[in-house]
Amino acid sequence: MFDLLIIGAGPAGISAAWEAQKLGLEYLVIEKKLIGNTIYNYPVGLAVFSTVNELEFNEGDLRPAREKPTREELLSYYVRFVLENNLNVQTEEEVLNVEKLAENHFRITSDQGVYESKAVLFAIGAMEYLRKLNVPGENLPKVHHLFRETYPYVKKNAMVIGGGNSAGEAALFLAQEGANAILAIFRADWENNDPKQGCIKYWVKQPLEEELSKECLNVYFLKRVVEIRENEIVLENEDGRIETFPNDVVFILIGADAELGLLKNLGVETHKSKYGEVPVYDEETFETNIAGVYVAGHFTEARHIAGAINVPKKIIPKIAEKLI
Ligand SMILES: Cc1cc2nc3c(=O)[nH]c(=O)nc-3n(C[C@H](O)[C@H](O)[C@H](O)COP(=O)(O)OP(=O)(O)OC[C@H]3O[C@@H](n4cnc5c(N)ncnc54)[C@H](O)[C@@H]3O)c2cc1C
Numbered sequence: 001m002f003d004l005l006i007i008g009a010g011p012a013g014i015s016a017a018w019e020a021q022k023l024g025l026e027y028l029v030i031e032k033k034l035i036g037n038t039i040y041n042y043p044v045g046l047a048v049f050s051t052v053n054e055l056e057f058n059e060g061d062l063r064p065a066r067e068k069p070t071r072e073e074l075l076s077y078y079v080r081f082v083l084e085n086n087l088n089v090q091t092e093e094e095v096l097n098v099e100k101l102a103e104n105h106f107r108i109t110s111d112q113g114v115y116e117s118k119a120v121l122f123a124i125g126a127m128e129y130l131r132k133l134n135v136p137g138e139n140l141p142k143v144h145h146l147f148r149e150t151y152p153y154v155k156k157n158a159m160v161i162g163g164g165n166s167a168g169e170a171a172l173f174l175a176q177e178g179a180n181a182i183l184a185i186f187r188a189d190w191e192n193n194d195p196k197q198g199c200i201k202y203w204v205k206q207p208l209e210e211e212l213s214k215e216c217l218n219v220y221f222l223k224r225v226v227e228i229r230e231n232e233i234v235l236e237n238e239d240g241r242i243e244t245f246p247n248d249v250v251f252i253l254i255g256a257d258a259e260l261g262l263l264k265n266l267g268v269e270t271h272k273s274k275y276g277e278v279p280v281y282d283e284e285t286f287e288t289n290i291a292g293v294y295v296a297g298h299f300t301e302a303r304h305i306a307g308a309i310n311v312p313k314k315i316i317p318k319i320a321e322k323l324i
Pocket residue numbers: 007008009010011012013030031032033034035036037038039042043048049050093094095096123124125126127166296297298299303304305306308
């Protein structure tokens with residue numbers, strides 16, 4: 001019987017494991033893919049937007065070559081942190097079901113075994129379902145819902161669709177590395193400069209505007225995507241004009257949603273927030289309406305890595321107190 005079973009080994013799950021280990025709890029982390037899998041999926045070479053102090057578990061641990069770490073530096077830091085501290089993390093194992101058998105008694109079923117634990121922390125992130133436009137042609141092999149790298153697209157006609165930082169960054173990388181890139185975006189998103197609303201960050205937008213003036217990049221004010229074809233894409237612009245562009249590759253970067261099925265099966269309540277559907281939880285303890293079931297990280301309202309790391313620091317000692 002574990003004291004705490006943690007689902008997911010992103011920043012939230014690793015932070016929770018570290019706190020649990022320091023307090024001497026019997027804990028296990030089950031991760032369905034790789035340690036830091038969401039960061040593994042960032043674009044190759046991306047410099048993250050957070051400052052170092054928002055990304056590290058202990059002050060001074062993460063030492064990037066420049067001011068902000070790259071994807072590779074951050075991923076390496078998280079992987080080494082798990083290994084060097086001997087955190088009890090099992091990877092490539094998916095949690096399929098969680099049942100509450102009694103107070104302080106859960107049964108967790110994965111694709112590789114059955115575990116029992118007194119409490120469960122969901123640190124499952126919010127990247128399970130990459131959002132789709134549901135337009136004709138979206139299933140063609142040239143259409144991607146994640147952006148990984150630029151080099152296959154040099155001299156290609158690339159269309160990036162989306163209004164947030166990921167779309168802005170992808171368009172910038174593509175334009176800078178020699179693709180003919182178009183960023184198709186709602187005008188309201190392009191003109192939105194409010195960081196709280198997930199706009200394109202100013203350090204992405206400024207070079208984007210420079211690329212625009214060099215004509216490597218076009219911004220297209222979109223009403224809707226009409227159809228994606230083998231060698232073309234059909235868009236409707238903000239004035240209702242239908243236009244067809246030659247096209248080799250499409251990146252649809254419009255966000256992702258969490259899989260809340262495991263929580264809902266347990267009876268955890270959810271509500272609609274500005275980020276979409278999120279679990280209901282106590283803001284101090286991050287415990288849900290099902291006693292012993294806790295949440296942390298990107299699928300809660302503490303969404304960034306800083307929150308994913310800090311919430312477990314605050315709640316794991318409280319969970320430990322309850323269990324002893
Ligand atoms: C391109 C990009 C750039 C970003 N840049 C920044 C940045 O600069 N700063 C910042 O603060 N945030 C940034 N973010 C957001 C950041 O990645 C998230 O806030 C962070 O990953 C949240 O950590 P987490 O531990 O909550 O979730 P995740 O890191 O998503 O980890 C959740 C883990 O749970 C696992 N999992 C899910 N379901 C199961 C299951 N059933 N069984 C077992 N395992 C499961 C997943 O495989 C995953 O590894 C960025 C996001 C993207 C896409």
